[in-house]
Each structure stands twice: as C-alpha cells, then as structure tokens.
Amino acid sequence: MRRGKYIFFLTLLYLGMGPSFAQEAPVLKLTLEEVFEKAETGNRSLKISDYNQKLAEAAVVDAKKKALPSLDVSVSASYLGDGRLIDRDFSSGMKTPIPHFGNNFAIEATQVIYAGGAVDATIRNADLSQQLAKLEKDNNRQGVRFLLTGYYLELAKLNNQRQVLASNIKQTEKLLDQINAKYKEGLALRNNVTRYELQLKTLELNLVKLENSLAIINSELVTALNLPRGTQIAVDDIQYIGQDEQSNPTYWQQLALENSPVLKQLGLHVEQAKNGETLAKADKLPQVVAFAGDKLDGPIVIEIPPIDKNFNYWYAGVGLKYNIASLYNSKSKVDMAELNTQKVLEQNEQVIDNLLQDIHASHIRYQESFKVYETHLKNQELAQENYTVIRNRYLDDLVLITEMLDAENARLDAELQAANAQINILFNYYNLKKLTGTL
Template identity: 45%
Template sequence: MSKVRLLIMVLCASLWAMGSYAQKTYVLTLEQMFALADENSKTIKAEDAAVIEAQQGVKVAKNGYLPDIDLSLSASYLGNGYLLDREFKNGQSVPMPHFGNNFAIEATQLIYAGGAVTNGVAMAKLKEEMAGVNREAARSRIRFMLTGFYLDLYKLHNALKVYDKSIELTRIVIEDTKARNKAGVALQNDVTRYELQLKNFELARRRVENSVEILNYDLVTMLGLPADTQIEPDTTMLAKILPMEGVAYWQQMAESNAHTVKQSALAVEIGERAEMLARAERRPTVALFAANHFDGPITIEVPVINKNFNYWYIGVGVSFPIHSLYKANKSIRQAQYSTMLSRRRQDEVVEQTSLTIQSDYVRYMEAYDEVATLEKSVQLANENYQVIENRYRNDIALVTDMLDASTQLLDAELKLVNARINV
C-alpha cells in the first residue's frame, strides 16, 4: 500500500469518526489536500479514464503487426442442375448430390503498407502521451484551484481573529463610555456611536463567516470529505521558504514543465505522423497469404463428382490503389496545413508562456517587497501600541486611544499575514 493511499485512509477514517459529533475543525495541510484530490476528484478520474483509453488505443494500433486469420465452415443443400445447349434447347435435368460442405482457413500477414502501421502505432503512442499530459494539466488546475480556496480560507480565518479582537475591544469601550456617561463626562451620542460600530463589526464578521462556510463546502466537496467537516489551514505553511531565483530560471522551468508547452509540442508531432499516414496511401501494400480449402461435392465437372476435394496455396500479394494518385495529394496537403497550424500555435503558446512568466515574476518580487514593507509597518504599529498601552495604564490615554492603536496593530498584522500568503 502506498504512503499516499495510507494517508488518505487514515485521514478519512478520522474524519468519518466525527460523524456522530458536532462540527469539528481539522487542520489539513496542502500536501494532504492534494493527496485527497488525486484520490477523489471527478475531474482527475475522468482524465485517468482518458489515459486508459489511450493506452488501449496503442494496443489496437499494434494489431496491425499481427496476421489476419479467417476460418469458415458451411453446409448447404444443392438442388438438381439443368443442362442446356448453346442455343438454349434440348434441356435436361442433371441429378446432383444434395449435401454440400465447405471448410476453409485463410491467413494474411502484412509485410509492407507504406508505413501506415508503424506511423499508426507511433501516433497512438503520442496520443497516449498527450492523455498523460492532459491528466497532469488537470491535476495542476485542480491544485491551483484548491490552493486558491485554501489560501482564501486562511485569510478569512485571520480576518475573523481581527474582528473578534475588534469586537472585544469595542465592547470594552462601550462599557467605559457608559460609565463615563453616568459620571457626566461623556455624551449618550458617544455610546450610540460605539454601539453602531460594534454592530458593523458583527455584521462584517458574519459576512466573513458566510464566506468561510462557502469556501469550506467547496473544499470538502472537491476532496470527497463529509459535509460536516470543517477545514482549518495549516499555519506552518508560512514558514516555508520559496526560491528567489531569477526570471531566466523560471523561464527555463516553464519551457521544460509547462503543460501547455508540452501539449503544443505533442500536437506538432501528431501532425507530422498524420502527414506520414497520408503519404502511406500512395504506396503499395505487400502481404503474404496462405489458405486451405476442403470442399464437396466437386461441381466443376458434369456429371458432378460426389467427393470431397482438399487443396491449399501460399503466395505473395501486391496491391496498389490507383485512385491514390489523384486523391491522396489532397489528404497530404490537408495534413501539412494541419501541422503548420500546430507549429504556429506552438509558437504562440511559447510566447504567451514567456509573457506570463515575466509578468508573474515581477508580481512575485513585488510580493516580497510588500512583505518587507508590511513587516516594518507591523513593527511601527506594535511600538505605537506599546506606547499607548503604557499611557493608558498611567491614566494618560483614553480607552478609545487603546482601541485605535489596537485596531491599527491588528490591521497591520492581518495585512502582513495575507501578504505572506500571497507570496
């Protein structure tokens, strides 16, 4: 049993064991999520079926190397014959043996078909390879989609923490403002303003909760998990260090590994094989053949000889389709245009991939710069919070100042975590 399958079984068992309890959170890493997707994604299963179909296509194409063997057996009733002279006169009935039998076995082995079989097998193998690339492309699309959901879920969980802290601090401010209102040093309007702010925070938090619920449902559905499973992102993922290579490195990686580049290259190869198949139509076919026949009665004699006759033969046959001289050129030209189209599309794919890599690389470096900037912002917000907190403890600052400083710090920390997630 593979490690991936074992991981999936353990994970699913632990999740289904929760079925009799209320909703529970489960920390799921990206690697575990990808393993579940490989096992349960309907899209990937469909691509797996396409690969199996293509593999079978290779086996079918290789049948062209095998001999064709036909076996026939028949029994028949023969009626009496009728014999006439050349002027259709003097007719007379000719008695016939009424039971006829025929047994034959024939075999043909293709020797040369102008490359039709060889190129057919080669094309089938290319289609098998294309199916494999399509499957990997589907896996990548699913993983990118899942990663997007996963990172958005991470951001939303961080937003919930910020709102929870903001709600907690706002309630403290409300209680403090109410006390000051009773003491006559604050207006009722101040209390109302902070109560309205609290309601806005609670509404915003509810919207984030709904977004978490939607994303969580999308994830558990795509991963084939129970509907009541609550996924919580793994916070250790931010500790992973991504490579800081130059743009040339990423361009080379894309040229070697990008699925669209591989697909376009295979499309060109398939087109070239299609050209060879079209040219094979203009070439002769050479085959060995052998047969054995056992027939009775012998009807080539009159009167008919009521005996069985066995005979066999072996030889070489050559056939040439004359019509290919004026039909095949059109098929060849069509195949050539198809290959030319595939080459131009390949050039387009390579160009678009290069442009995308260049753009993404700039954004990638920008994300690192953003992290560095936000780290400084968090440092400054934290220093400001420490100052305000010290003043508040010494009755120099108001609780509203604490609320503002805390909100600024939480907002800076949230932006920093989200920036790290974006990297």
C-alpha cells in the first residue's frame, strides 16, 4: 500500500515538472568514449577552436603572399586646360593651346630582394600562430573532455546513489510494515511507527532531490554535446581500474613532457619571441628592391608647343632603401625583443614547474582515492553487520527505536560513501590524463 502511495507521489512530481519532462524523452546510452566522439562534432567550444585554426591557416597564406611581387596598374583620363607662357617677372603672358584630352596608363612590378629577414620572419610568425592555434584546440579539447567526464561520472555517481536510496526505501517500507504489525499487537508504541514514517518521508524527499540533480546534470551534458533538448543520457557500464594502473608518478610526468599541448605551446612561444628579435634587428638593415614598369602618357606637354601624341617608355632597375633613423631607434627595439625572449623562457620554466607539481599532487590524490574506497567498503560491511544485529534485537524488543534509526542511517551513509568513493577513483585518474594531455 505504501509503495503504491510512493509511486503515485513520484508520478505527480514528474508530471508537475513541466511539458518537457512529461513527454517521453529520447534515451541515449553512451560510453565515455562515445561522449567524446559526439563532442568533436557537436561541442560549440571545439567548433570555435576549429574556426580559430582555419583563420590561422588563412593568415599563413596571406603572409606568404607578402613574399610575392607586387603589381600596380593605373589608368586615367583627364581634361587639360590651355597653358599660358609668362615672363620671369610675370609680364607679357601669352596663351598656349594644349590638346584637351589627356590619358595615362602605368604598370609597375616590384619585388623585395632583401629586407634583413623581415619577410621570412613575418611568414614564420604566421606559421607559428597556426601551430599554436592547433595546440590551443588540442588543449581546449582536453578541457572539454574533462568537463564532459565530470558530468558523466556525476551521472554515474547519482545513479548509484539512487539505487542505494531506492533499496533503503524498500527496506524501510518492509521494516515499517513489521513495526505496524507489532503496534497492532500491542508490542510497539505509536511513536515508533511515527519515527519510521518520518524516516521513510526523509528518504523519499532525498530521492526527489537526487532525481532533480540528475535532471540538471543531464541537461548540462546534453547542452555541452549540443544534443536535442530533452535527450536523456544513460550511463553505460563503467570500467573501473585497479590500483596498479600507472602507479609510478614519474610515468605521468614523462607522459606530460611528451604529450601536453601546454608544454608544446611553450616552445612555439620561444620561437615567436626570437622571431620578434629578427624583426627588430631587420630595422637596422637596408631594403633592396627590384622593380620594372611601363608607362604611356599623352599628350606630351613638356614641349612647347605641346605635342598631341602618346609617349610610351619602360624601365627596370634595383633600388636601395635605408632608414637613417634606425641607427638610433632600433637599439631599444632590439633590447626589448631580447628581454621579451628571456621573459618567455622564464615563464616557460614556471609553467613546467607548476604542471609537474600539479601532476605530483594529483597522483597523490589518485593513490589516496583507492585507500578511501577500501575504507568505505569496510565501513559499509561493518555498518551492514551492525544494522542486521540491531534490527534483529529491535524486533526482539531488546533495543530502542532510536538505536535502530541510528544503525539504519549509518548503513545508508556508508553505502553512499562507498558508491561515491569508487567514482572518485576514476575522476582522479581522468584528471591525471587531462593534465598530461592524453584524455
């Protein structure tokens, strides 16, 4: 009877959550690897990283074009007014007719032959930015996967807790029926029945809160995967790991040095800083440019009277350009670029130290989580034994109802702690994989 009331209560709560929950939602059972696969095509953060990488690739193409010759073409038509000849003292002027239609066509090609390495350095910077964008995407992927792992493991943890609560509700209902039977026989007090009714209501309320937490975490995971709203994610069987799984901390540190996107970015930052030095030093060097062109002008107005004909000529040559101000301006720029390189090198060492320290601390927590789980398993076993003894003694009228409630609460807490501790092992393991860039 009580079970029927409980189901009726949950049904009303379920329907009261709104149309989106009242309708039958699609259920999608996924492994953690399948969650990662769906994130590759659905997660918006990874899509933004894709665009950043494509923009960096386009910047490389654009930078390489700077090494190609430039070609300038100009065409113009104009109306020319009549000229006037005037003496040097601005007297005795006379009108000089000029053909009124003027035209100009010019084409000129230029090619930088030498610029102190500035062009190559600019292309190299664009190429480094492209590599950094790819590594940034890889690093972002690690962050997204770790976030999804947290959601996924939280769903698994809440599912475990739901099973524990549901099992305790059934046992509490059964025990309540036994106490009611004793009450009807005059062998138990009414307040004993009331206390267990309160206990049952508390468990039912905790289950409702847990169901709400499941709905929230499920919604966050669905949003992160960009799945249709209302999709229900079902956690597949989780493969737990043994304590000897890469138990050596040196293994994880070496793994990070080989695979971490963050560490790979450090080397590229150093190359960018050194390229900055090249660009700063290029200001002190001359530029050598080759050029060639062809021009067509008309009429020829440098003659008097003007000649109403087109004049075409071509030219080619080599030019040298040098900024004299660079002799005193470039030194400070070079000094700044060299200081920036030293700063980047120092920052890199700091990042490496911090990452290795994070891995060391995470590995300690990872090993600790096994001890915590073993402890909670033992606590669960002892709490179950204690509950069985107290329950039998209570049914034989040898202990008070308060001892029975304490024993039941202790058993419930031990079961929940054990379920959570097993999931925490996986969380610490995946945290290590995220730090090493291998998630």
